[in-house]
Each structure stands twice: as structure tokens, then as C-alpha cells.
Amino acid sequence: MRHALILAIVLSTPVWSALPLAAENVDLSTVPARDTVQLTIYNSEDLTLVRETRQVSFKKGQNPLQFSWANTLIDPTSVELRFASHADELDVLDTTFPHDKPQMLYWNVQSELDGEATVEITYFTSGITWSADYLCIANREETEMGFEGFVRVYNNSGEEYENAQVRLVVGTINLVEKIAQLAQIPPQQVQALPEDRLRQLRRDSAMHFFGDESRDGVPADAKKEKEIIKEGLSEYFIYTIEGTETIANGWSKRMRSFEGQTVPFTIQYRYRPAEYGDQLVRMYLLTNNEESKLGTTPLPDGVVRVFRDNGRDGLSYLTAQSIKYVPIGDKIELNLGPDREVIFELIKLRVWRDNIWVKLNGQDVFRRVDNGNLEIDERSSVAGWDDHVLYSQRIRNYTAKPIDVEIRRSFPGHVIFRSRLEPVLFDYQTVQYSATVPAGQTADLLQEVVQRQGRNARQNNVTLEEARVDQ
Amino acid sequence: MRRLVAILCLVTAGHVIPATPAQARIKLITLPVRQRVEIQLDNPHATLVEEERIVPLVKGINQVDFSWANTQIDPNTIVFRVLGRGDQQPADGQPDDEKDEPAPFEVNVLSVSYPPNEAALVWQVSAGDSGSARVRISYLLGNLTKSFNYRAVAAQDESTLTLSQYMRLQNLANESFGSTGLWAGFGKNFLKPIGINETKEMLAARHQNVPIKKTYTCNPQAYGYLDQPQNKLRVPMHYVLKNNKANQLGEAPLEYGKVRIFQQDGRGSTAFIGEDWGKFTPLDDEMQLYLGVAQDIVVKRTIETNEVHRVAGNLNNREVVIKYEIENFKDKPVTLDVAESLRHIRNEVHGDTGRDVEWQLGGKTTFQGGADKEKSTYDQVVFHADLPARDASGKAAKIVHKLHVTIKNEW
Numbered sequence: 001m002r003h004a005l006i007l008a009i010v011l012s013t014p015v016w017s018a019l020p021l022a023a024e025n026v027d028l029s030t031v032p033a034r035d036t037v038q039l040t041i042y043n044s045e046d047l048t049l050v051r052e053t054r055q056v057s058f059k060k061g062q063n064p065l066q067f068s069w070a071n072t073l074i075d076p077t078s079v080e081l082r083f084a085s086h087a088d089e090l091d092v093l094d095t096t097f098p099h100d101k102p103q104m105l106y107w108n109v110q111s112e113l114d115g116e117a118t119v120e121i122t123y124f125t126s127g128i129t130w131s132a133d134y135l136c137i138a139n140r141e142e143t144e145m146g147f148e149g150f151v152r153v154y155n156n157s158g159e160e161y162e163n164a165q166v167r168l169v170v171g172t173i174n175l176v177e178k179i180a181q182l183a184q185i186p187p188q189q190v191q192a193l194p195e196d197r198l199r200q201l202r203r204d205s206a207m208h209f210f211g212d213e214s215r216d217g218v219p220a221d222a223k224k225e226k227e228i229i230k231e232g233l234s235e236y237f238i239y240t241i242e243g244t245e246t247i248a249n250g251w252s253k254r255m256r257s258f259e260g261q262t263v264p265f266t267i268q269y270r271y272r273p274a275e276y277g278d279q280l281v282r283m284y285l286l287t288n289n290e291e292s293k294l295g296t297t298p299l300p301d302g303v304v305r306v307f308r309d310n311g312r313d314g315l316s317y318l319t320a321q322s323i324k325y326v327p328i329g330d331k332i333e334l335n336l337g338p339d340r341e342v343i344f345e346l347i348k349l350r351v352w353r354d355n356i357w358v359k360l361n362g363q364d365v366f367r368r369v370d371n372g373n374l375e376i377d378e379r380s381s382v383a384g385w386d387d388h389v390l391y392s393q394r395i396r397n398y399t400a401k402p403i404d405v406e407i408r409r410s411f412p413g414h415v416i417f418r419s420r421l422e423p424v425l426f427d428y429q430t431v432q433y434s435a436t437v438p439a440g441q442t443a444d445l446l447q448e449v450v451q452r453q454g455r456n457a458r459q460n461n462v463t464l465e466e467a468r469v470d471q
Numbered sequence: 472m473r474r475l476v477a478i479l480c481l482v483t484a485g486h487v488i489p490a491t492p493a494q495a496r497i498k499l500i501t502l503p504v505r506q507r508v509e510i511q512l513d514n515p516h517a518t519l520v521e522e523e524r525i526v527p528l529v530k531g532i533n534q535v536d537f538s539w540a541n542t543q544i545d546p547n548t549i550v551f552r553v554l555g556r557g558d559q560q561p562a563d564g565q566p567d568d569e570k571d572e573p574a575p576f577e578v579n580v581l582s583v584s585y586p587p588n589e590a591a592l593v594w595q596v597s598a599g600d601s602g603s604a605r606v607r608i609s610y611l612l613g614n615l616t617k618s619f620n621y622r623a624v625a626a627q628d629e630s631t632l633t634l635s636q637y638m639r640l641q642n643l644a645n646e647s648f649g650s651t652g653l654w655a656g657f658g659k660n661f662l663k664p665i666g667i668n669e670t671k672e673m674l675a676a677r678h679q680n681v682p683i684k685k686t687y688t689c690n691p692q693a694y695g696y697l698d699q700p701q702n703k704l705r706v707p708m709h710y711v712l713k714n715n716k717a718n719q720l721g722e723a724p725l726e727y728g729k730v731r732i733f734q735q736d737g738r739g740s741t742a743f744i745g746e747d748w749g750k751f752t753p754l755d756d757e758m759q760l761y762l763g764v765a766q767d768i769v770v771k772r773t774i775e776t777n778e779v780h781r782v783a784g785n786l787n788n789r790e791v792v793i794k795y796e797i798e799n800f801k802d803k804p805v806t807l808d809v810a811e812s813l814r815h816i817r818n819e820v821h822g823d824t825g826r827d828v829e830w831q832l833g834g835k836t837t838f839q840g841g842a843d844k845e846k847s848t849y850d851q852v853v854f855h856a857d858l859p860a861r862d863a864s865g866k867a868a869k870i871v872h873k874l875h876v877t878i879k880n881e882w
Contacts, residue, residue: 225580249587254582254583255582307519310513314509315519315521317517320547340751340753341724343756348827348848352829352880356786359784382784389827398754
């Protein structure tokens with residue numbers, strides 16, 4: 001066990017040499033132990049708010065208090081002292097940062113009290129972080145999965161916090177916005193603030209959000225997993241780990257934050273080159289809501305590891321995927337990669353051109369020529385035409401189940417998309433359509449793509465046309 | 472000296488485990504051995520190891536250490552599951568109604584701690600009662616890889632072959648496994664021991680009497696010329712086997728791997744005739760195995776006609792006739808596959824415009840039966856030419872075929 005943080009009541013020190021009878025080089029101090037400590041850890045920034053309390057005996061008059069934090073990652077400007085008891089009898093007269101001792105400060109406390117008081121020290125430290133991760137195990141039939149969420153707390157702060165109440169802040173803290181709110185200045189002027197002012201505002205911001213609440217650590221039932229209490233606060237979620245935790249410096253600890261035993265999901269095959277590359281991928285789709293036996297909390301950013309019961313008293317490893325923050329009610333989409341039993345091919349069946357126009361002798365005069373009724377002299381050149389390509393999107397399903405396939409394909413330029421596939425436009429240049437392919441069957445999804453070229457191109461978008469497309 | 476690399480320890484310190492992980496590093500340990508190991512090789516990119524151990528637990532909180540050295544266990548993938556009591560067999564084949572209802576055994580994993588600078592983790596496990604628990608630990612292990620290779624033995628008449636598929640497991644994971652279940656995601660399950668740095672090859676499947684087609688193909692775009700000044704095309708030979716049930720295959724996709732090809736010599740032995748990389752072959756697709764270049768089939772390709780017909784301005788159509796003069800110097804008849812890329816033809820006679828080729832077959836095409844509909848696409852046509860064997864005097868007949876293509880709307 002190692003402590004780098006020390007609070008000492010200094011009985012004699014050079015700093016206090018101005019006081020009557022102060023010694024120059026001989027120190028004597030008492031060291032009050034830490035009573036409680038609370039860690040509020042953000043996952044969006046390397047920032048932890050530490051709040052600790054200690055019992056300190058004061059005598060009437062001036063009491064020097066020394067606080068040092070050698071070899072830790074504490075922001076010295078964030079250290080603050082508050083009196084949790086006898087506040088009306090105690091006052092900090094000044095704070096001194098000695099020039100020769102960089103990780104130390106002195107508080108000069110004026111006391112009307114002759115006795116013990118509880119002091120609360122708060123500060124920011126870096127080096128304590130947390131992350132979330134998830135474990136999914138799908139059943140053999142791939143209809144339901146066990147979905148477990150975990151939080152893992154890492155302590156590389158240089159300090160050991162024993163029996164600390166741990167609170168984890170879920171959500172991206174946009175400190176600049178909060179600074180802007182607190183400072184009541186337009187956000188665009190925030191960047192111009194001096195660094196020390198920014199730091200002060202950041203500290204005030206976090207204190208404002210998370211500083212006033214306190215919760216005593218509850219002893220946990222040792223036989224059960226600790227409950228992780230999730231509460232919404234403003235735009236954020238706070239996970240409070242039941243009871244207290246001790247995480248030694250350099251260690252990390254992982255605890256289950258929630259569990260969904262039978263979370264239903266569906267399977268969809270998707271072709272979305274912009275998202276998943278030029279391949280058809282298999283997806284597990286589920287929703288973070290109550291119907292899915294989830295939805296008690298947003299899911300913080302983290303890695304999802306997906307396994308499946310392989311039906312042979314074992315697991316198959318499917319994938320590991322990072323997900324972004326999933327709000328309550330939002331979808332969770334897990335990409336399992338291509339399926340070797342589903343073959344996806346785009347086959348070009350035919351190509352032709354029509355609606356061909358030539359520009360006459362370099363003048364701004366155009367004639368349509370592809371109907372064969374016009375003689376145009378050799379110096380004229382093609383200036384506009386339509387390229388037609390007939391495709392079959394062939395999907396061969398060798399799995400034992402019917403599959404749902406969704407295809408998105410983008411076409412730059414002026415395009416007409418003809419089919420009977422009931423497509424929709426995902427955006428102005430992206431066509432989306434779906435199909436179900438029965439088990440063991442092949443689907444040929446016919447489509448004609450007309451690309452208007454040269455002077456024929458009047459738009460930069462796709463138009464959908466329902467039309468019979470024959471091979 | 473070999474060491475057991477992955478170690479599971481049960482740490483006991485009286486009945487109470489210190490709350491501080493740092494204190495718990497001074498410990499008394501028991502070492503539960505592996506009861507069962509399964510290696511799942513069904514993921515193309517990762518190997519999953521699952522091991523079962525029986526862990527004695529005391530009532531209260533137990534600390535279970537899992538440590539490894541010099542292996543590439545991904546600690547983030549470790550899954551710890553309690554299956555039940557240690558004396559409970561998970562799959563004993565006993566009918567359900569004859570089984571005694573096991574007493575409930577409450578075991579909870581409270582947390583996992585990761586010590587600094589150690590390849591280890593510590594599970595804090597609570598037990599409602601003293602007794603042993605069967606636990607399963609699953610993790611991804613690096614450097615334990617699989618590959619596939621094949622041995623194909625063709626009949627002397629080259630009409631069928633026997634295809635043997637081998638799975639090769641290479642264990643560079645610095646960990647040995649006793650009798651271990653191995654599964655590739657298809658085919659049978661193996662139960663084998665695997666030593667450190669050991670490579671084990673297992674017969675995954677053997678397919679007898681697989682019909683094959685021996686093909687002779689010329690395709691100037693894909694295979695080029697044997698002698699370009701004389702317009703002589705290269706004619707590679709392939710064995711082609713189709714991965715479907717009708718051809719004694721079709722149980723699973725054929726994995727990528729080296730195929731060593733032998734041919735029965737008619738005297739009870741086989742001759743090695745070459746090897747090729749077999750591509751990953753989905754169901755119903757064909758695997759082509761390259762055998763080398765045929766020396767006895769000569770194909771001369773010349774562009775006989777290249778006529779431009781102006782439509783208007785610089786827009787034109789083009790008539791192209793390609794002539795093939797083919798001689799078969801073999802003493803048996805063969806069928807030659809003639810493949811042509813339409814884009815390649817257009818680029819030869821007109822230059823590369825980057826546009827797709829609009830084309831249609833012309834009336835001067837002489838290949839009987841027209842293009843092979845199954846093998847042809849809009850970008851490439853395939854025709855078949857039947858070639859008789861050379862005659863008794865050794866003279867090969869010169870077979871002439873023509874491909875007539877109209878390339879339309881180019882400029």
C-alpha cells in the first residue's frame with residue numbers, strides 16, 4: 001500500500017517563519033488519515049474528481065496545513081479545501097505554493113475552534129480512467145443472446161485510493177460548452193480565455209454538476225455481485241458502484257454493470273460499401289430498450305465481443321466490434337463480417353447506348369443521331385449519350401434459413417434506376433432495396449441503370465423508375 | 472524445458488480474501504488441472520480455446536488466478552463461465568428422467584482484477600457453499616493457426632479424381648494441449664494432443680470419384696501469347712471440379728489451400744503432375760487447378776477484319792472478325808475453350824476509351840452452338856471448339872473458326 005498524498009498539520013516549518021517563535025529548519029507535523037474518498041471518473045476525458053475527507057484537530061488561532069502529492073498526476077490548481085463541520089469557526093486565510101517544493105501547498109487556517117473538525121479536500125487527477133465493454137453470447141438458433149455489460153476501472157494515477165466510492169460518468173462532457181454557460185459568454189469567445197481562467201471554469205463546471213451530491217458507501221453483500229446504480233443527471237449518466245472499491249495503483253478492475261439474459265435480435269445481411277466495405281456482411285440487430293430486456297441505461301462507448309453457442313457444447317467466436325454510445329431506445333448493430341454460405345455477385349448482363357447527340361461542327365448546335373435518319377458530317381462529335389447497363393444482383397443462399405438482404409448502392413452523376421425491386425432513395429445518389437432469399441435458393445434481382453452522360457446529364461442525382469426489366 | 476504456460480490457481484487465505492488485490496499476491500494456491508479442452512477453428516481469423524477445470528471453492532469469497540506467460544492470450548477476450556458442480560458431467564448421455572436433480576450451487580463472479588505488468592488476472596468468485604465447481608474458460612489464442620491442403624489423385628483416364636482435404640494445425644502458441652477437441656467449423660471433430668511447436672495434419676475429408684473436366688483454354692487477355700510474333704496463343708490446361716453434390720462434393724465451401732495433383736499411372740502407382748493453389752470455392756462454384764501449358768495444341772489468332780462504319784460525326788460502329796487456326800497434335804480428340812474479353816478486343820482495334828463495350832455477335836461467327844451461356848458474361852464470351860485427334864500419319868487437321876463481333880457506338 002502506498003500513499004503519495006499527505007495532509008499534515010505543520011507545527012513548525014520555514015514557511016511559517018514569520019510567525020512568532022517559528023523555527024527555521026526543524027519541522028514537526030501530525031498526519032491525519034483519510035476517512036472517506038470518492039472518485040468521479042469521466043470516460044470522455046482523462047479527468048477524475050477526487051473528494052476526500054479527513055479529521056483534523058485545530059487550535060485557536062492560525063493553523064498551517066500542508067498538503068502534498070509527490071509523484072501523482074494531480075492538477076495543483078484544482079486543489080480546494082472546504083470545512084464539512086464547524087465551517088463558521090474555520091476560515092482559510094491564504095494558500096501558499098512554495099517555490100522549492102512543486103507538489104505541495106500550505107493552507108493557513110484561521111480557527112475559532114479548539115477541537116476536531118472534518119475537512120473535505122477536492123482536486124482533479126488524471127491517470128484514473130474507465131471503459132465499458134460488452135459480452136454477447138447468441139444461442140444456437142440465433143434468436144436470442146445473453147448481453148452483459150462491464151465497466152473496467154484503471155488506476156495509473158500514482159496514488160492508491162482505498163475503500164473509495166467510485167462513480168463513473170457516462171457521456172461526453174463538452175467542457176467548453178459548460179464553461180461557456182458558466183462564464184455566460186458566447187462559446188466562440190471561450191478559446192480566447194486565458195489558460196488559468198479556462199482551468200478554473202472547467203473545475204467550477206465539474207463541481208457544479210457533480211460536486212454537491214454525496215452518497216455514503218454502502219457495505220455490499222459479499223456473496224453477491226455489487227450492484228451498479230445508474231442514474232441520469234442532466235445530459236449524463238452516472239454509474240455508482242455499490243459500496244466501496246480499492247484499486248491499487250497500476251491495477252485495473254472489471255465489474256459487471258448489467259446483464260440481459262434473453263435479449264432478442266434479428267439477422268440482416270447488408271451491402272453498404274461506405275460502411276462495411278465492398279462485401280455483403282451479416283449483422284445482428286438489437287435495440288437498447290425494455291422490450292429487448294435492455295434499456296435501463298445508455299451504453300457507453302466500448303468493445304462488444306460476440307460469441308455463439310456452436311451447438312456442440314462450445315462457443316464460436318464471431319467478432320469484436322467497437323460501438324459508439326448507444327442511447328436508450330437506439331439500435332445496436334453488430335457486424336459479423338461476410339458469411340461464407342451466402343454468395344453475393346453483381347452480374348453485368350447487357351450494355352447499350354442510346355439518345356446519342358452530336359455537336360455540329362463545333363457550333364452550339366446539337367442533333368440526335370442514334371435513330372439513323374440523319375447524315376452528319378465528320379467534323380461533328382458526340383456530345384451527349386445515355387449508357388444503359390442491365391445488372392443482375394445475384395444472391396445465393398446456402399444457409400438453412402431464409403435471409404433478409406438490404407442493399408445500398410451509390411451512383412454518381414445523373415442516373416435513372418429502373419427495376420421492380422421497390423427501391424427507395426437513401427440519399428440523392430444512393431438506392432436502397434431489400435429482398436428475402438429462401439433457404440437454399442438463388443435470387444436474381446434485375447435492375448437497369450441509365451447513366452446520362454455529356455450534355456444529357458442535367459442533374460447529379462438518381463431517379464427511381466418502376467419498370468419491368470428483362471434480360 | 473517445457474512449462475505449463477496457462478495456469479489457473481485457486482488462492483486461499485483462510486476463509487477471507489484480502490480486499491486489496493495487492494495484498495493478495497502473497498498466496499497459497501491450488502492448481503486445478505484441465506478436464507477438457509476444445510479448440511474452435513471455425514473463425515477464419517481467430518482461434519478460440521475453451522478449457523474446463525474443476526475448481527474447489529470455499530463458502531464465501533474465493534480468488535481465482537489465471538496467468539499465462541509467453542503466449543498470446545488476448546486478456547480482453549477471456550470469458551469465465553461456471554457450468555455447475557464439479558461432479559456434474561455436462562454431457563453424460565443419461566436420459567433426463569434418470570438424472571438426479573443437482574443441488575443448486577450459487578456461484579457468482581464478483582469482479583476481475585488485472586495486476587500491473589503481469590500476464591494474469593484474478594477473478595473474485597463467491598460461493599454459497601463449499602464444493603467444487605466446473606468452470607469453462609474461453610479465450611482467443613494467437614499463433615495457433617490452421618491451414619488446408621489437398622491431395623488430388625486423378626484416374627488414369629482423367630475423368631475423375633479422389634480429393635483428400637487435410638487440415639494442418641500449427642502450434643506456435645507456446646502452450647501444449649493434451650487430448651483436445653478440434654473443430655474447423657465443418658466436417659468431423661478431432662480429438663488429438665498438440666505439443667508445443669508441433670504441426671499436426673489431419674484428414675478432414677476424402678471425396679472419391681469426383682468427376683473432373685480437363686480443359687484446354689485460350690484467352691489472350693488472361694493467358695496471353697506463347698509466341699506473339701507468330702500470333703500463337705498460350706493454351707493452359709486445368710482440371711475443373713464443381714463443388715456440388717452431383718459431383719460428390721458440395722458439403723461445405725472448399726477452403727483455400729495448396730493442391731498437389733497426382734495421376735494414376737496404370738501400374739498401381741501414381742505420378743506427380745503438378746500443384747496449384749486452390750482458391751476458396753463456395754458451393755456450386757468451380758475450382759480450377761492449373762496443370763501447365765499444352766504443347767500439343769496450337770492456336771493462331773489473327774484479326775482478319777477491322778472495318779469502321781461511321782454513324783454520324785465521330786460516332787461509329789465497327790465490324791471485327793477474329794480468325795483462329797487450331798491444330799491438335801494429340802492422339803485423342805479434345806475440346807478447346809476459346810475465351811475472348813470484349814473490352815480487350817475493343818482496346819486492340821480502337822484503343823481504350825474506358826467505356827463499357829456495346830456489342831453483338833455477327834453472322835460470320837462459326838463456333839457451333841454459339842457462346843456457352845453458363846460460362847459467358849457480357850464482358851467475356853466463351854466458345855467451344857471440338858478438335859479431332861491427329862490422323863494415323865501424325866498429321867493434325869487445321870480447324871478454322873471465326874468470331875465476328877459488331878462493336879457499336881464508339882468514338
